[in-house]
Structures are given as structure tokens and as C-alpha cells.
Amino acid sequence: MAKIERTLDGNNPVLKIDLAETLGTDNVPESVASGIGQAIIDKIRDRTQDENENKNGRDFKEYSEEYIESTEFKVFGKSKSDVNLTASGDMLGLMDIINFDGRVLEIGWSDPDQAAKAHGHITGKNGEVPKMKRDFFGIQVQELEKIVSEFEVEEPEQEQQTLAEADLIQEILRDLSPRNTLRNLIEEDDG
């Protein structure tokens, strides 16, 4: 049975999915957790940006006139009819898997600025300043069950072999730090 929880402590929203309970196994491979986590993140992003819907599948409230008249609105080429919580794209672009302890998968933000932005949208508050509440951060049980149905964990030896290799790949990808990934990709001109 799918188990989903969310915390908002300290301006830091975190979505927690108990994969062990959801999948009905104590042995959840990291590669499976990563796949499910990425699929959940993609679902939240697509629902927010393409369908302009909150976590309950309802349309977001419209942008205020003040925001529509702002420089930011123009600079990022935003449209009144497309309430997608996307200006620079950093908040939704940097939503990520932040922890997996073998049972519970956590999704949120490592960047405190983006976490605070998300918290503002979720709660409708920006410190003491009220703003429009647009709660995009969540997943419904049926959405999670559909995602999970594509990741069955089986015991046969061949399946274990594939999962072990996938876990190793996961380790390698996790070690791709920004410095290693960007070195030789972007030339910095010191001249």
C-alpha cells in the first residue's frame, strides 16, 4: 500500500515515500528507488508546467496583475494563461532525490533558495508577506501506484544481476559532481 508523507519544517519542503511499504519488500534496490524518484519528479514537473495543475489536479490560481506588469514576467517570456510556476526554471529544475535510506525515498531541494521558493508556493507565504498559494508539491496515491507498477522487484538470479549492475551505475552517476561534469564542457575565458 502506497505511503506518502510531506514535511514543511524550516522553509524546507520534503516529500517522503515509504518504498518498502509501497512495494511490499524490505529490500528496495537503489536503482529502483532512483527510477521511481525520477518518475515522481517528472510527474510533478509535467503536471505543474504542462497542465498548470496543483497536487490535487486542480488548476492553479491566476497570476496577479502586479506580477503580470513586472519586469520578471516580461524577461522570462511568461504568459497570463500559462500559470506554470516557471520563471528561471530553477525551482522545478533543481527538485531532486535528496535521500534514500533503503526504505524511505525523500524528494526536495538541496539549494535553500529553491527550497524557500517552493515553500512559498506551497504555503502561500513568503516570510510574513502573503502570496498566492499554489501547492504543486505532492503526488496522489493513484499516480504513485501507476509509477510503481512499472518497477517490480523480483528475486530471480538474472534480475538480481541486472539490479546489481544498475546500482553500480547509480553510484557512478551520483559521483558526477558539478566540477567533474562541467570540466571540459564549458570554457572559462580568463582573458
Next chain:
Amino acid sequence: MAKVTIDTKKVIDAVRSVFDNVKKDKTTQQQIAKFVVDRIVALARTGKTAGTGEKKDLPKLSKSYRDYRKTDRAQEKAQSSFFKPGSSKSNLTFTGQLLESISFEITQDKIKVFFKDTSRSDSKETNAKIYEYLLEKDIGYDILGLDDAGKERIRRIVVDLLRKEIKSRFK
């Protein structure tokens, strides 16, 4: 107990091969380059820069220049829709030509972002020269750079692509 043997060489060779291919993939390089240019321009238009690696405000405008910007003559010359006559802070936008001249070049597996040496409608100097002049003043107009969030966004683009490629290889 089931025995599992991982051919680590096979896995690492496959990942390395995918990484090399992704690094050289023109579509990916262009996607990253466009992302960098769009980000630098958008940041500047909102009055900010990440040239030193941290996001901060562009310099304040002098009072005399602020007064000039409010005149009819200035507003006739200013063609950019991002020009803000009443602003006390720079957003490197008057006619818009300088920011519009930022471009990129992809050579082998490197991306270079720069101001083009293109002519301007309001000066004999080129856009590249104007930017050089602004840099020499050393008052905070160094805008060709990325903050940590920008670098992380690029890392995500690459890692997401790597994941897709690796997944398709290990099906």
C-alpha cells in the same frame, strides 16, 4: 543464496562510452550553450549578474545618468522593451544591443560564450568593445558567468541524458 557477479569493467566501459558520446553530442552542446546565454541575458535584464559565481545586483546608476534616462530624448533612443527609465540600478539595457550580441561557439567539446564584435546603431564601437570598456571600469559589469544553481542545472541536463542513454543500453 543466489550468486551475483558484476562485470564492472563492462559497466564502467559502457558508462564511459556513453559519457564520451554525450559530451560530443552537438544537440546537447547547443542545448547547454543556449541555456547559458539565455540565463546570463535574463539575469542581466532583471538587474543581476552571476559573473563572479554568485548572484548579485548590477551596479547602481549615477544620478546624472538616471536624470538623463528620464528625458524625452533618451526615451526616444531607448528601443528595448526592458528599458526602465526610473530604475536606480543597471540592467544593461538601453537599446538592448549589448545583451542581444551575446552568443556562443562550440569547438570540439568546449562551449565558448562571448560578446560578438558586431556594430551598433548608436556608436562607432562594437558590442565586444563596449563590453571590454565596461569590464575595465571594474565596477561589477562582469556578467559572463554562472551561479551554483546555473551550474547544477547544466549538470542535471547532462546526467538526465546519461541516464536515458545508459538505460537504453542496459535494457
